[in-house]
Amino acid sequence: MKIDRRSFLSLGVGFGAGIALSPLPWKLTDDSSIWTQMWPWTPVPERGESRYVNSVCTLCPGGCGISVRKVEDRAVKIEGQKGHPVSNGGICLLGLSGLQLLYGPYRVKYPMKRREDAKRGQGKWQKISWDEAMSEVAKKLGDAKDKTACIMDSDKGTVPQLFKTLLTGLGSPNFMRTPSVEDSFELALLKTCGYPASAGFDLENADFVLSFGAGLLEGWGAPVRTFKANSLWKDKKVPVIQIEPRLSNTAAKSDKWIPVNPGTESELALGIAHVLIKEGLAKAEVSDSFKKIVSEGYAPDTVARITGVEAGVIVGLAKSFAAASKPLALCGRGKGATPISLNETLAVYALNALMGNINQEGGLFAVPQPDYIKWAKTNSNASVSKLLYGKDASLKALLVANANPLYSLPDTQAVKTALDKIPFIVSFSSYMDETAQYADIILPNHCYLERYEDVPAPAGYHKPLIGLSRPVVKPQFNTKHTGDVVIAIAKAMGAELPYDSYETCLKETFGDTWEAFQKDGVLTADFTPPAPSGKIELNETSLKPVALEGESSAFPLVLVPFDSMRLSGSSIGEPPFVIKTVDDTILFKNDICIEINPKTAQSYNLSDGKYARLTTPKGSAKVRVHLYEGIMPGVIAMPRGLGHTPGFTGNDKYLAGKGVNVNELMGSAECPDGLNAAYGIRAKLERA
Amino acid sequence: MGTEEKQIKHAADHAAEGAGGGPILFFIIGLAIALGIGWIAFPKALYSQKQQPFDFSHSLHNGLVDNGCESCHFFREDGSYAGVPKLAQCIGCHEDVQGSTPEEKVFVEEYVKKGKEVPWLIYSRQPDCVFFSHAAHVKVAKMKCEECHGPIGESKNLKPYEQNRITGYSRDIWGQNIAGIKTHTYDRMKMDDCADCHKERGVKASSVQTERDACFVCHK
Numbered sequence: 001m002k003i004d005r006r007s008f009l010s011l012g013v014g015f016g017a018g019i020a021l022s023p024l025p026w027k028l029t030d031d032s033s034i035w036t037q038m039w040p041w042t043p044v045p046e047r048g049e050s051r052y053v054n055s056v057c058t059l060c061p062g063g064c065g066i067s068v069r070k071v072e073d074r075a076v077k078i079e080g081q082k083g084h085p086v087s088n089g090g091i092c093l094l095g096l097s098g099l100q101l102l103y104g105p106y107r108v109k110y111p112m113k114r115r116e117d118a119k120r121g122q123g124k125w126q127k128i129s130w131d132e133a134m135s136e137v138a139k140k141l142g143d144a145k146d147k148t149a150c151i152m153d154s155d156k157g158t159v160p161q162l163f164k165t166l167l168t169g170l171g172s173p174n175f176m177r178t179p180s181v182e183d184s185f186e187l188a189l190l191k192t193c194g195y196p197a198s199a200g201f202d203l204e205n206a207d208f209v210l211s212f213g214a215g216l217l218e219g220w221g222a223p224v225r226t227f228k229a230n231s232l233w234k235d236k237k238v239p240v241i242q243i244e245p246r247l248s249n250t251a252a253k254s255d256k257w258i259p260v261n262p263g264t265e266s267e268l269a270l271g272i273a274h275v276l277i278k279e280g281l282a283k284a285e286v287s288d289s290f291k292k293i294v295s296e297g298y299a300p301d302t303v304a305r306i307t308g309v310e311a312g313v314i315v316g317l318a319k320s321f322a323a324a325s326k327p328l329a330l331c332g333r334g335k336g337a338t339p340i341s342l343n344e345t346l347a348v349y350a351l352n353a354l355m356g357n358i359n360q361e362g363g364l365f366a367v368p369q370p371d372y373i374k375w376a377k378t379n380s381n382a383s384v385s386k387l388l389y390g391k392d393a394s395l396k397a398l399l400v401a402n403a404n405p406l407y408s409l410p411d412t413q414a415v416k417t418a419l420d421k422i423p424f425i426v427s428f429s430s431y432m433d434e435t436a437q438y439a440d441i442i443l444p445n446h447c448y449l450e451r452y453e454d455v456p457a458p459a460g461y462h463k464p465l466i467g468l469s470r471p472v473v474k475p476q477f478n479t480k481h482t483g484d485v486v487i488a489i490a491k492a493m494g495a496e497l498p499y500d501s502y503e504t505c506l507k508e509t510f511g512d513t514w515e516a517f518q519k520d521g522v523l524t525a526d527f528t529p530p531a532p533s534g535k536i537e538l539n540e541t542s543l544k545p546v547a548l549e550g551e552s553s554a555f556p557l558v559l560v561p562f563d564s565m566r567l568s569g570s571s572i573g574e575p576p577f578v579i580k581t582v583d584d585t586i587l588f589k590n591d592i593c594i595e596i597n598p599k600t601a602q603s604y605n606l607s608d609g610k611y612a613r614l615t616t617p618k619g620s621a622k623v624r625v626h627l628y629e630g631i632m633p634g635v636i637a638m639p640r641g642l643g644h645t646p647g648f649t650g651n652d653k654y655l656a657g658k659g660v661n662v663n664e665l666m667g668s669a670e671c672p673d674g675l676n677a678a679y680g681i682r683a684k685l686e687r688a
Numbered sequence: 689m690g691t692e693e694k695q696i697k698h699a700a701d702h703a704a705e706g707a708g709g710g711p712i713l714f715f716i717i718g719l720a721i722a723l724g725i726g727w728i729a730f731p732k733a734l735y736s737q738k739q740q741p742f743d744f745s746h747s748l749h750n751g752l753v754d755n756g757c758e759s760c761h762f763f764r765e766d767g768s769y770a771g772v773p774k775l776a777q778c779i780g781c782h783e784d785v786q787g788s789t790p791e792e793k794v795f796v797e798e799y800v801k802k803g804k805e806v807p808w809l810i811y812s813r814q815p816d817c818v819f820f821s822h823a824a825h826v827k828v829a830k831m832k833c834e835e836c837h838g839p840i841g842e843s844k845n846l847k848p849y850e851q852n853r854i855t856g857y858s859r860d861i862w863g864q865n866i867a868g869i870k871t872h873t874y875d876r877m878k879m880d881d882c883a884d885c886h887k888e889r890g891v892k893a894s895s896v897q898t899e900r901d902a903c904f905v906c907h908k
């Protein structure tokens with residue numbers, strides 16, 4: 001037999017037929033298709049028992065109830081908690097993405113100390129033990145004594161009270177809260193109602209909403225609650241009037257948008273008050289001094305000239321406001337991340353007061369400050385403007401907790417200069433945020449899903465309420481509860497504190513109510529608000545629009561920051577899920593976009609998508625032009641919440657290098673009552 | 689070589705071919721090799737064999753418990769199915785060594801005492817893209833465990849776990865028969881097997897929206 005080419009062919013054909021008659025091809029096809037549907041590198045949660053843990057989200061002042069789904073020890077999803085008094089099952093984008101802040105690469109995993117050979121902000125750290133870290137801090141604070149300061153995002157609740165107690169022990173009054181519209185509300189309510197209170201708005205029961213720049217759909221108040229109220233208004237056909245220089249989402253979804261010259265909201269409010277008083281539409285009495293100022297100086301024609309809103313519109317607004325049975329006036333720019341002037345707050349308060357809706361259903365409530373923390377020994381209260389922007393260079397130590405001043409305060413350069421003068425900075429951040437990077441030592445807190453904390457007074461909520469944030473998962477890293485750290489440091493320094501650990505402190509603070517608090521996750525209290533006095537005293541020395549920084553000759557334009565629901569503005573920055581949702585009219589690839597009216601753009605010969613250099617007296621940035629009819633000519637709007645510089649290795653592509661932090665360009669304009677009421681800053685634009 | 693001679697040679701070659709020698713033989717050889725590969729070598733190569741951490745007798749345990757399979761493979765309070773028992777369930781009886789088997793000793797010493805979960809290899813684990821509710825089948829449709837899992841409750845030993853090298857899943861999903869032929873309902877656990885049974889029992893309305901069987905009933 002001869003073996004030739006044909007033999008091989010036959011062998012091949014036979015082999016082929018044999019394979020086709022075997023299960024091999026079919027089985028391989030099946031297996032490979034299964035393989036492609038389940039890439040082995042796609043993470044799949046472990047199987048096991050699933051359950052929900054209820055807690056409170058503390059990523060913003062909203063205080064929403066959350067339900068975290070866990071499979072065994074792993075948290076796999078954050079949902080809104082049904083029936084929660086503030087958020088009733090709702091949750092925002094940031095809250096939903098919180099797991100990326102728990103398991104993502106942003107965490108500070110152990111205590112760290114800046115290396116001796118490194119300057120601040122160089123990112124050179126050495127790992128140290130908790131004992132070393134805490135004794136070093138105790139020693140430094142012992143040296144700094146009353147020259148120690150602390151900055152936090154809130155001054156309510158047990159953790160801020162522990163810090164205040166620590167400071168008081170050191171003889172220091174220097175506790176600062178990051179400025180926000182809460183400052184304006186609290187000051188206005190103290191002056192009008194006479195007791196320390198937070199502003200609460202009974203949104204759900206109002207039947208006419210007049211909003212002076214409040215970003216109802218941009219994250220104002222407790223964002224989820226405000227969104228829900230807004231839907232309710234739509235269902236009940238409650239008119240929403242938005243007064244704002246820019247066509248924001250809130251303005252676009254409102255029943256009427258009234259563009260107003262930036263910074264003249266208080267004049268408009270006083271103009272409306274003028275009509276209410278003159279036409280006898282007021283339903284309640286207010287102080288004579290207020291009536292006098294308003295009647296003399298705020299006739300619709302005068303106000304029309306200042307605000308750019310026609311006199312007829314002002315009268316119409318006043319009449320429809322008065323015609324409603326439960327009208328509600330709101331204020332606070334955007335999310336309320338910056339204060340507004342006291343006069344603006346008082347003017348809007350006055351509209352509510354004239355309608356007799358203070359402490360009434362559907363109205364504005366002066367909710368008394370929580371006073372459940374009986375052990376606190378504090379007399380601390382200081383302002384950022386004095387300690388951080390002022391000339392005073394005597395601070396020796398700064399404690400930073402739940403705050404990121406280097407990112408979130410206006411005029412980044414000035415803040416940096418202030419920090420440079422402070423020899424010792426301690427950060428308690430769970431994340432490598434801008435201020436943590438600039439610290440000398442980091443004592444990382446457990447992340448918000450790993451720790452207990454009482455969360456009093458959700459922003460804008462109209463009843464006294466405390467939420468309980470509790471550990472959903474075990475701490476993932478070598479972190480420590482800041483409460484425990486402060487107690488330990490305070491004890492090491494000989495301060496008198498009745499507790500050894502934060503958990504006992506929390507439990508004993510709540511005493512008999514602790515069990516119910518644990519069970520329900522919220523504590524509410526009844527309060528009978530005192531009858532309003534009608535006292536409203538405007539500060540006459542500041543009855544003129546806030547003067548912005550910068551000469552109008554050199555800086556012909558006005559830059560205003562704006563908020564977006566998709567940019568959290570949180571100190572940590574946006575987790576990947578969130579940043580992916582940001583519009584390309586806000587962030588185009590990695591470039592920040594500014595909104596500019598086509599008319600203004602024309603005079604600079606700029607077209608859509610072109611690059612420009614935006615300069616203010618404080619700084620300068622390269623920006624991309626987005627032509628937008630919804631912004632007034634002469635005004636430029638820039639998104640707030642971009643430009644984070646995460647300081648962990650691996651340079652995260654979701655957070656790093658995205659746009660510019662608008663605070664680098666912003667300055668301050670203090671109203672005579674000490675509130676930074678800068679709604680913007682003067683600016684100029686050049687083609688780049 | 690003369691012309692005649694050449695012709696003779698040619699004829700001889702032809703004769704051989706005509707008798708079906710070369711090509712057919714080679715065809716058959718090829719066929720045989722391929723069949724051998726496809727039916728015998730391939731299944732051997734496709735699956736790797738793994739041993740369970742230690743042996744376990746279902747029949748022994750079945751004789752000792754009151755509630756059949758559900759004594760250990762139970763439904764949780766929320767209705768979800770717990771699957772293979774965790775240490776927490778076994779500890780009830782096996783806090784200390786009870787009997788005399790070497791396996792139990794391994795279990796108690798290596799796992800119970802150390803508080804370590806047993807890394808059981810699960811024969812019937814479906815791929816991750818499959819959503820399967822035991823409650824719907826056992827509680828609602830009142831199916832017996834054996835219908836899908838076979839008489840595992842009577843087994844005295846644990847067979848080796850065969851893992852598909854491509855997909856990583858157990859051989860029991862496709863079934864022991866490489867051709868996919870089954871004689872019992874529990875021989876295979878592929879989608880077609882689910883579908884067959886659904887069809888047979890007239891399970892049509894498993895999707896509330898379409899009132900039909902729908903992809904997303906199992907593939908969420």
Ligand code: SF4
Nearest residue numbers: 057060062064092095
């Ligand atoms: S609104 Fe604020 S508190 Fe509520 S879920 Fe979102 S980030 Fe959390």
